[in-house]
Amino acid sequence: MLTALVSMWLGGSLMAAAQPAAAEEPLQAVATIGMIGQVADQLGGECVDVTTLMGPGVDPHLYRASARDVTTFQKGDVILYAGYSLEGQLGDVLKHLSATRPTVAVSEDGIEKERLIHVDGGTYSIDPHLWMDVGLWSQTVPVIASTLSEARPDCADGIANNADVYLEQMTALDEWIRGSIATIPESQRILVTAHDAFNYYGRAYGIEVAGIQGVSTETETGVADIRAMTDVVVERGVPAIFIESTINPRTVQAVIDAAERRGQAVSIGGQLYSDAMGEDGTVDGTYLGMLYSNTRHIVEALDGELLPLPEVLNDWVVRWQIDG
Numbered sequence: 451m452l453t454a455l456v457s458m459w460l461g462g463s464l465m466a467a468a469q470p471a472a473a474e475e476p477l478q479a480v481a482t483i484g485m486i487g488q489v490a491d492q493l494g495g496e497c498v499d500v501t502t503l504m505g506p507g508v509d510p511h512l513y514r515a516s517a518r519d520v521t522t523f524q525k526g527d528v529i530l531y532a533g534y535s536l537e538g539q540l541g542d543v544l545k546h547l548s549a550t551r552p553t554v555a556v557s558e559d560g561i562e563k564e565r566l567i568h569v570d571g572g573t574y575s576i577d578p579h580l581w582m583d584v585g586l587w588s589q590t591v592p593v594i595a596s597t598l599s600e601a602r603p604d605c606a607d608g609i610a611n612n613a614d615v616y617l618e619q620m621t622a623l624d625e626w627i628r629g630s631i632a633t634i635p636e637s638q639r640i641l642v643t644a645h646d647a648f649n650y651y652g653r654a655y656g657i658e659v660a661g662i663q664g665v666s667t668e669t670e671t672g673v674a675d676i677r678a679m680t681d682v683v684v685e686r687g688v689p690a691i692f693i694e695s696t697i698n699p700r701t702v703q704a705v706i707d708a709a710e711r712r713g714q715a716v717s718i719g720g721q722l723y724s725d726a727m728g729e730d731g732t733v734d735g736t737y738l739g740m741l742y743s744n745t746r747h748i749v750e751a752l753d754g755e756l757l758p759l760p761e762v763l764n765d766w767v768v769r770w771q772i773d774g
C-alpha cells in the first residue's frame with residue numbers, strides 16, 4: 451500500500467510543489483497528530499489553516515497512510531510531524547513530501563536531546579511521547595513558529611505574539627500539574643496505564659509510571675505482562691488504574707480481574723488521553739485540556755486534591771467553562 455502511494459507521488463503530477471499561498475489566503479498546514487496541530491493552530495491564528503491527519507482515538511503507532519491522506523498531504527504548504535519514529539508507518543511518505551515543501555519533525559528539531567528518554571528494543575530507541583511533559587512540548591513552539599513565519603513572513607509578528615501567550619499558558623499548566631500531583635499520598639503516587647506513554651509525565655510531575663504494554667502498541671500483550679503488572683498493583687495496594695482513549699481496555703480489565711482474585715480491589719481511574727486528544731470542540735480536544743483532563747483523573751482517583759487553576763489560564767477556563 452505504502453509503496454503504491456509513494457509511486458503515485460513519484461509518477462504523477464502530485465510531485466509538483468504546492469503553490470505558495472497568496473498573501474490573503476491562509477497558509478495550509480498539515481499536522482500528523484493533534485498535539486502538533488494544536489500548537490500550529492494556536493500560533494497561526496487567522497493566518498494558518500491546520501488539518502490534522504490523525505483524529506481523536508487514533509493510535510499513531512499503528513497508523514498507515516490511506517489514499518485520502520495523499521490528498522490531505524497534497525493540500526499542505528507545510529507539513530509538521532513529530533519524528534523519532536512515532537509516525538513509523540508514514541516514514542517514506544514524509545520523506546517524499548520533504549522534497550517538495552517544508553516538512554518538519556518538530557520533536558526532533560525542537561526538543562533538547564539531553565531530555566529525551568531512551569528505550570530499549572522494538573521500533574523505538576527514543577520514547578516519542580514527548581507531549582506528556584508540557585515543559586518539554588513547549589520546546590516545539592519556536593520551531594513551529596519559525597516554520598509558519600518563514601512560509602508567511604507577513605504573519606510573523608502575530609505568530610510571535612501568539613507564541614508568547616501560549617508559552618505562558620503552557621508554563622502555568624505545567625506548574626499546576628506538578629503541584630496537583632504532589633498532593634497525592636506518596637504511597638499511591640503510581641500511574642498504571644495500558645501502555646508506556648507516560649514516562650515523560652512521570653518524570654516531569656513526580657509520579658511513578660508503569661505500562662502494561664511497552665512504549666509501542668505494536669506488540670501483543672502477553673499473560674506474563676498481565677501477571678507482572680498484577681504483582682505491582684497488589685504489592686503496592688494501587689487503588690486505581692487507567693484506560694487510554696486509543697487502546698482497547700481489555701488488558702487493563704485483565705489486571706483488575708487478576709488483582710481482584712488476589713483480594714485487591716482496583717477501580718478504573720478514568721480514561722486518559724495518551725496518543726491522541728479528545729473530541730474536537732471539547733476542552734479535551736485541546737492540548738492544554740488533554741493534560742488537564744489526564745491530571746484531573748489521576749489526582750482524583752489516587753486521592754489527591756486539584757490545585758486552583760492559575761490566573762494565566764483564565765481565558766481558557768472561561769472559554770471551556772471549566773469549573774475546577
Ligand code: ZN
Nearest residue numbers: 579647665725
Ligand atoms: Zn503511545
